[in-house]
Amino acid sequence: MDTLLEIKTAYVLRVIGGSVYLTGAFLMVYNVRKTVISGKLIANEDAEAPPLEKMDQAKESGHWHRWIERRPIQMLVISLIVVGIGGVLEIVPTFLVKTNIPTISSVKPYTPLELHGRDIYVREGCYTCHSQMVRPFRSETERYGEYAKAGEFVYDHPFQWGSKRTGPDLLRVGGKYPDSWHYYHMYDPTSMSPGSLMPPYMHMFEDLLDTTTTKRKIEAMRTMGVPYAADFPAHANDHLSAQQDKIVASLKKDGIEAQKEMEIIAVIAYLQRVGTDIKAKEVVEAKPANP
Ligand code: HEC
Numbered sequence: 001m002d003t004l005l006e007i008k009t010a011y012v013l014r015v016i017g018g019s020v021y022l023t024g025a026f027l028m029v030y031n032v033r034k035t036v037i038s039g040k041l042i043a044n045e046d047a048e049a050p051p052l053e054k055m056d057q058a059k060e061s062g063h064w065h066r067w068i069e070r071r072p073i074q075m076l077v078i079s080l081i082v083v084g085i086g087g088v089l090e091i092v093p094t095f096l097v098k099t100n101i102p103t104i105s106s107v108k109p110y111t112p113l114e115l116h117g118r119d120i121y122v123r124e125g126c127y128t129c130h131s132q133m134v135r136p137f138r139s140e141t142e143r144y145g146e147y148a149k150a151g152e153f154v155y156d157h158p159f160q161w162g163s164k165r166t167g168p169d170l171l172r173v174g175g176k177y178p179d180s181w182h183y184y185h186m187y188d189p190t191s192m193s194p195g196s197l198m199p200p201y202m203h204m205f206e207d208l209l210d211t212t213t214t215k216r217k218i219e220a221m222r223t224m225g226v227p228y229a230a231d232f233p234a235h236a237n238d239h240l241s242a243q244q245d246k247i248v249a250s251l252k253k254d255g256i257e258a259q260k261e262m263e264i265i266a267v268i269a270y271l272q273r274v275g276t277d278i279k280a281k282e283v284v285e286a287k288p289a290n291p
Pocket of ligand 1: 001004120121124125126127128129130166167168169170173176182189190192193196197198199201267271
């Protein structure tokens with residue numbers, strides 16, 4: 001929050017700069033259109049390039065590879081083939097050698113409810129403001145906790161590393177706050193973080209989770225190598241329902257009456273899971289600043 005409040009002016013300047021840039025792009029499109037319209041088609045033009053001189057190897061002082069250097073198309077095709085061979089030799093083994101995948105035994109696949117929450121996270125574009133990758137620097141680990149390990153992301157399809165931090169990194173947010181904190185925060189971020197510029201997500205409190213897709217979501221993960229048991233997709237929704245009940249009960253403890261089918265329940269399940277497979281952290285109190 002300290003950083004955010006400091007750089008709010010910079011964000012405003014960025015909007016102004018961006019608008020100038022965008023206006024320039026529109027002007028360019030307009031200009032190109034005008035130019036195209038003012039021209040007229042010339043079906044045939046006289047050739048102006050001189051013919052390629054016949055090369056005499058004996059007389060040329062250059063090197064033997066001069067023959068390919070004066071033929072751009074052939075040069076392009078042959079270099080593509082050469083680069084392609086190198087690429088295949090480098091890339092294919094990484095797919096075939098299983099020990100290349102750095103698994104961590106405590107890292108487990110997401111539960112069905114977490115998987116749903118994760119899809120909502122992707123749908124809402126949370127990754128445009130939040131990264132999920134703590135870099136191995138002091139400044140990062142002091143702030144967020146343990147740095148990210150490659151093996152933590154083996155079941156993430158697609159990964160949510162992100163490259164933009166308007167908000168903080170979320171890799172170690174799991175278990176940082178109680179469920180109720182997320183409940184208040186997602187409804188109105190400023191209630192928990194005064195001055196926040198994160199948008200509210202009130203629709204998640206009205207929209208209900210579509211659990212007809214659970215089975216196919218798990219099956220899709222299985223095709224990508226996530227080790228769910230073969231019979232799991234069929235009764236994944238039972239597991240999902242039980243986890244919903246748990247979160248509703250924990251919210252109730254903090255005086256919140258929530259409906260278990262609400263999308264926010266799945267989002268909370270996901271947020272509480274993120275990055276917890278390799279760490280445990282204390283939980284802070286949830287009291288809205290302006291309830
Ligand atoms: C416009 C950028 C933006 C978007 C989009 C956004 N956030 Fe945020 N988020 C922030 C900012 C800024 C903060 C820090 C202030 C605060 O706590 O609200 C934050 C904080 C958070 C926190 C608390 C992190 C912590 O360690 O205290 C969570 C959890 C979170 N966001 C989840 C989400 C989720 C889930 C979504 C998508 C549904 C989302 N955010 C979308 C900007 C954004």
